[in-house]
Amino acid sequence: MRIGLTGGIGSGKSTVAGFLREAGAALIDTDAISRALTLAGGVAMPAIQQQFGADFVTADGALERDRMRALVFSDAGAKRRLEAILHPLITAQALTEADAAPQALVVFDVPLLVESGRWRSRVARVLVVDCRAETQIARVLQRPGWTRERVDGALAAQTSRQARRAAADAVLLNDGIALAALRSEVLSLAARWGCETIGPP
Ligand SMILES: CC(C)(COP(=O)(O)OP(=O)(O)OC[C@H]1O[C@@H](n2cnc3c(N)ncnc32)[C@H](O)[C@@H]1O)[C@@H](O)C(=O)NCCC(=O)NCCS
Numbered sequence: 001m002r003i004g005l006t007g008g009i010g011s012g013k014s015t016v017a018g019f020l021r022e023a024g025a026a027l028i029d030t031d032a033i034s035r036a037l038t039l040a041g042g043v044a045m046p047a048i049q050q051q052f053g054a055d056f057v058t059a060d061g062a063l064e065r066d067r068m069r070a071l072v073f074s075d076a077g078a079k080r081r082l083e084a085i086l087h088p089l090i091t092a093q094a095l096t097e098a099d100a101a102p103q104a105l106v107v108f109d110v111p112l113l114v115e116s117g118r119w120r121s122r123v124a125r126v127l128v129v130d131c132r133a134e135t136q137i138a139r140v141l142q143r144p145g146w147t148r149e150r151v152d153g154a155l156a157a158q159t160s161r162q163a164r165r166a167a168a169d170a171v172l173l174n175d176g177i178a179l180a181a182l183r184s185e186v187l188s189l190a191a192r193w194g195c196e197t198i199g200p201p
């Protein structure tokens, strides 16, 4: 079974993804795919250079991430243009990885699952990790280099908590819950969704 895992920035997606992997799932991380596509020599770099110009490309040919982040989190048109380049490539690579996975449960970790519209038809279930915006902000501010302005920009560029919850087949509320309790919720959900049938590859 294929599952889409989503949630706002800092909601706890990667944490939940780690527990799903522990439960035996194959994990496909679209942020990681996006980063690989935009490394030096990455498949997306010629189109990004053509669309945004040399200022958004480092000397060795990678995406100038700080500059691009500042642009897309303050300019909706630029965000759309970047996504038009990256999202089809991310989806294609994610599906290739899923086809190669021997596991019975495949989890696509897609931060923008609800926003993109590309994923709903490709997964049997959507799992949303949900928490209050204040919790998201507090978690993300722990990361080196993140400022309140940067977190607010990222939050504003993402869909609402309400819209995400409305798209969910299951919601994990990850607020005021200990990691151990979250882990057991995830493991029992994974068991319900088919992990118990997984044998050796
Ligand atoms: C904007 C970029 C340069 C920022 O890079 P940065 O290193 O700061 O962030 P990273 O890629 O690690 O993403 C961190 C988080 O930012 C949020 N985020 C990333 N891209 C977007 C976006 N286009 N819209 C809204 N939120 C986003 C997500 O919550 C993500 O988990 C980069 O995220 C990017 O190239 N985004 C476009 C591709 C995309 O949409 N990726 C999301 C996965 S499908």
Ligand SMILES: Nc1ncnc2c1ncn2[C@@H]1O[C@H](COP(=O)(O)OP(=O)(O)OP(=O)(O)O)[C@@H](O)[C@H]1O
Residues within 6 Å of the ligand: 007, 008, 009, 010, 011, 012, 013, 014, 015, 016, 111, 139, 140, 174, 175, 176, 177, 178, 179, 182
């Ligand atoms: N229930 C919890 N209790 C304590 N800490 C938590 C809990 N859930 C998540 N965290 C911590 O919050 C931080 C953010 O979590 P995580 O990286 O899983 O979020 P994310 O949704 O993947 O973020 P991003 O969208 O930026 O990739 C991490 O340091 C994680 O350890």
